[in-house]
Amino acid sequence: MPRQLDRMLKKVDAALAERTEVALRLPDLGFGPDGALRRELGGHTAVITIDGTAARLSFEQDGRELRSVPAAVRRDHKDAVKELRDLVKRVGAQLATLVRALEGGFPAGARHAFGWWRDRLVRHPVAGxxxxGLIWEVETAPGAWTAVLPAIGDLPDAPDDAAVRLWHPIGARGGDVRAWRDALVERGVRQPFKQAFREIYRLTPAEEEARTHSTRFAAHLVHYRRLFALFRARGWTSRLLGPWDGGAQDEAARVLAGEWRIRFAHVLAEVGPDDLAGTDRIRFDRRVAGAWRAAPLAEVPPVVFSEAMRDVDLFVSVTSIAADPDWTDDGPALAYWERARFGELDESARTRRDALARVLPRTKIADRCTLDGRFLVVRGELRTYKIHLGSANVLMEPDGAYLCVVSERRPAGRVFVPFEEERLSLILSKAFLLAADEKITDPSIRTQIERGAR
Structure with missing residues (x-):
């Protein structure tokens, strides 16, 4: 029964994330204006604080934070501790729903009244x-929008009924985007989702010529089960492919802003222990008189087009076998892997490069790292390495040998990044590891490095 309830709650969370106006009505749950909830437990104080998009439980005594739950609290207040831990989970779930709702409001251009937004969101003890941590635009005069990041700046003067919306980089000038990215890194603001560093996608000449479809993300080989899981996680609908009638191909679909639908075709390419799928064309439909009609790409609003293509880019970059460092199968899949693992950078990889250009100079390995085209070049004591900014695969100089290295998803020590992304963390982790290659003790990695070192 608990598992069934958990699944039901997850479905409710997903539904709320699609209804922004509901997801934004968060209760304060007893938190004070400072964003903390305190409860006295004997001679100790339990404190729940909001840390980014998660809640954290700690214990204090005489104003000093303790490293763990005091033995007396565990013994005498067992039920209270359980209740507080459950509350931490509940807060985390509500914040996750809030983040999905805010990000999901991009395509529709969701707007709020300035007074309500200021009092019920910016100053909310839990949601605040x-x-x-997000950039907002306030309509301070008819047609005049002022961008503000409340974490580092004062709110503009505006009437309570003025419109407020999330800022999206596709509608901003390049200089403004760069300025916001610089500000995040300089002030140490980690956004709850990619915004200033958000990938944007505009129509290409090839898409303008094709008019009705895009092949920008076609002809990739991907891990199908991972792809299908991502469809579900991102709110797409799709039939499961497999070796049965009608299971050879499908079009995953997602509705954006109520009236637009994106369709992403994919086919089952290989059945086995690790099913593979091939990616194909992308098309858009528009809801007209209650029915879906095929729409030319040029008619799709820029934000809707960009957000839809961003999803597909995510699907391909995360599930492509090109990012699999251990791929060894023969045949066409191997040929694709060898071609794509060090290929041209997609939009997400270019954004990753831009983030690294700002983050790396602030690290202790700055003097050993250089960004060079598609690669982060890292100079170790034994060899020089080229980490691909798309796949995170590694080549070694001077012979261009491939280095198979499985590293932790987070770099050693504390490295600030303006957004959470597994691939970015993986690249940084490998960079820190290889910059100190003389200290590597893993024999499988060490042997590869020393085999061709000069």
Missing amino acids: PTVR
Whole structure:
């Protein structure tokens, strides 16, 4: 029964994330204006604080934070501790729903009244840290929008009924985007989701010529089960492919802003222990008189087009076998892997490069790292390495040998990044590891490095 309830709650969370106006009505749950909830437990104080998009439980005594739950609290207040831990989970779930709702409001251009947004979101004890970490636009005069990041700046003067919306980089000038990216890194603001560093996608000449479809993300080989899981996680609908009638191909679909639908075709390419799928064309439909009609790409609003293509880019970059460092199968799949693992950078990889250009100079390995085209070049003591910014695969100089290295998803020590992304963390982790290659003790990695070192 608990598992069934958990699944039901997850479905409710997903539904709320699609209804922004509901997801934004968060209760304060007893948190104070400072964003903390305190409860006295004997001679100790339990404190729940909001840390980014998560809640954290700690214990204090005489104003000093303790490293763990005091033995007396565990013994005498067992039920209270359980209740507080459950509350931490509940807060985390509500913040996750809030983040999905805010990000999901991009295509529709969701707007709020300035007074309500200021009092019920920016100053909310639970939602506040998340909301303040995002860039917003306030209509301070008819047609005049002022961008603000509440975490580092004062709110503009505006009437309570003025419109407020999330800022999206596709409608901003390049200089403004760069300025916001610089500000995040300089002030140490980690956004709850990619916004200033958000990938944007505009129509290409090839798509303008094709008019009705895009092949920008076609002809990739992907891990199908991972792809299908991502469809579900991102709110897409799709039939499961497999070796049965009608299971050879499908079009995953997602509705954006109520009236637009994106369709992403994919086919089952290989059945086995690790099913593979091939990616194909992308098309858009528009809801007209209650029915879906095929729409030319040029008619799709820029934000809707960009957000839809961003999803597909995510699907391909995360599930492509090109990012699999251990791929060894023969045949066409191997040929694709060898071609794509060090290929041209997609939009997400270019954004990753831009983030690294700002983050690396602030690290202890700055003097050993250089960004060079598609690669982060890392100079170790034994060899020089080229980490591909798309796949995170590694080549070694001077012979261009491939280095198979499985590293932790987070770099050693504390490295600030303006957004959470597994691939970015993986690249940084490998960079820190290889910059100190003389200290590597893993024999499988060490042997590869020393085999051709000069």
